[in-house]
Amino acid sequence: MTRRRIWPRRVVLLLVAVALLAAVLGTLAFALAHRGDAPPPPTATTDIPASPDLVRRGEYLARAGDCIACHTTAGGRPFAGGVALPTPFGTLYSSNLTPDTDTGLGRWTAPEFWRAMHNGVGRDGRMLYPAFPYPNYTRVTREDSDALFAYLQALPAVRLPNRPHGVRFPYNTQVALAAWRALYFTPGNLTPDTRQSAEWNRGAYLVEGLGHCSACHSPRNALGATPAASALQGGRIPLQGWYAPSLQAAHEAGLGPWSVPDIVQLLRVGVAPGASVSGPMAEVVSQSLQHLSDADLQAMAVYLKALPQTAAAPDDRPVADAAVLARGSSLYIAHCAQCHGDAGQGKPGSYPALAGNRAVVLPQADNLVQMILRGGYQAQTAGNPRPVGMPPFQHLLDDGEVAAVASFVRASWGHAAAPVSALEVQRVKESTR
Template sequence: MKRFLLFLLVLVAVLAGIVWLYSFQGAQRVLDTAPRTPPAPEQVARGAYLARAGNCMLCHTERGGAAYAGGRPLETPFGTVYASNLTPDAETGLGRWSAGHFRRALHEGRSRDGRLLYPAFPYTHTTRVTAADSDALFDYLRSLPPINKPNRAHRLRWPYNTQAALAVWRILYFKPETFAEDPSRTPEWNRGAYLVQGLGHCGACHTARNALGGTRDVMDLSGGLIPMQNWYAPSLASATEAGVADWPLQDIVQLLGTGTAPRASVSGPMAEVVLHSTQYLEPADLRAMAVYLKALPPAPGDSDPRETPRAAPDVLQRGGKLYEQHCATCHGAQGEGVKGAYPRLAGNRAVTMPETTNLVQVVLHGGYAPATRGNPRPFGMPPFATTLSDADVAAVVTYLRSAWGHRAAPVSELAVTQQRSSFRP
């Protein structure tokens, strides 16, 4: 018994030592001080563009609040994280930060005082941002009007609210790194990889997360449910989800720049990305991202559709009547849609992909493309949450997945009920 207790104490001491090491490794003091001279205009302009590319303002601006002043609640499975104030206020923002402090935050996920930051801030991706781009971002942020707005305390459950838990998480899922160009690829592909993997942090949504919020590979892009948002970010490598390997480059550029393209349109969280970020990117950068996404290795194919369970005839009949009553006016009797207005449903992979979260979400709560410079007056999908019961929604969605040659699995009433009950506006 004594030997076991001794072993246990030694094990605890070793684990504590490892946690301490990872908590303070890299926390050495940054010696440079906050700059006293205003940033150069060209640096500010460059940083503003990079902030758009990273969609920084979306998270760091509270609804109805001052830009970049923080306070926006970010719901996670572990509690609520509040975005921090990025304005150059000396007391509550970045006014006492140096370029070195800011660079360390992006690269190592540490605050000015060395504390570990929560990975709701995507430092697992921004670790790849170059020092030059980090400095330009910092110069842009310090050019903003200072807003004295204290940062709100996070509301996280124990032990997730401790630095020790963060240290353990980082041991498992994070290692600071730099972006390395692939010499076998073109400069355009490398630029796209840098934007997608780094500032764009596409993998923050398009990669599956485990119970601890970690990912096996932040560059995986094989799709995953977005925690707390009830949306599924589809695989960017799968031809049956959101892969674009067979798309013309210009169509990919159009989708990222306007939110709509001949084969698809965006809604939900991706509509916000296009609205606040990608529509403002230079055509060359959009094309570079398209080149990178088009070249992603294809994901393994889905199972044989002949193995897919079939829906009951009465459910299909009910769904068909509901479709004729509520949907056919816009989407057409044969799911053909209206070009430039209402999407085609026949042959639409958003209808038939295995994960049905987004399809149910759109029927219940509506779907809206972003109003962009290239598509300023998009058509939207009205919500049917108050019009259709859960059984109705399940029936019409199942009909869509079985009509016009589709052979996708039916959707149960229970699945609709669970999604309705977990909806967060």
């Protein structure tokens, strides 16, 4: 008798348990499918005003993340967005991050901002384009995200509606983005490696997270992704005609053999014994890295120095033939030697040496060609307030002449790198927007 009364109760309990489990599993599956798609948190801002300390901290982190590089147009109001970012899939325009209520982040809450940084999802639930480097920023802590948000909310509001993106079908669909994210994006934190020092871990956090070095220094596949396995191994920056060399190879941009103080100097000043940053890297140094604290630069240097380093693959392409080298040599004497020296030795403190400079013998000659075509300035930093410049030569030299002088530089003073063809010069020109 007692049994009959107990059984049904057990069955009921069991059924309830099964139902609960099903609900939990269902929710989990839904959450997984809609990772980062959680309903927006309440919009009422009950936040008390951020402390000046938090705002200052956020400002520092915004420097470390170089937000300004993409969110401020030349001559435009800071963080008001509208910067055109050309990609192989069409042009993207960065968003207005100022606290304007209608066109910026005025209605956003800290949790919504965190969701954008961590999950790459906008306030309205839209999956964002990864040109916003959230595959890196996902590693930023909640605490740092909140400080960044406090800083952005303390900026003067600028009324500037976001420009619609000009991305081609099918890349402009949320389905395409969902597929891309399923393949290449996992939101996640950086788990500290307990075998490494606190300094190394801080460096990893800055390089892999806010610093988003891999956004340029990694090869991109046909879908524009930088697969984790090849992170920091060097890649062409699409549509800019620059190659960001490997940070894991000493003959490219690897820093394994360098001393920590020299690395810190390169990151802070842009010029260090044996190297001088140019092009997009000069902007990274002047807008972001030079503003970081000694302790943070030191931590980055420790991490960069410890990255695994691969050796140079033997380059068995022949150097240029004698006729091309003779032509290149006379062009060099006529156009380059007055600054870089007859033997490529440069002038310490102003003109970089080309002899023994790994930047001119990279397997990809894009940067060398780019420098000759467009010239450029070293990074302007507190440590190098009046950087010297190099004039552009694209209106003075034709493709064949640029190729000849580049080939000469790659084959002189002990260098033995493959020549550059006129066709390659043309390709670099065409790959630049």
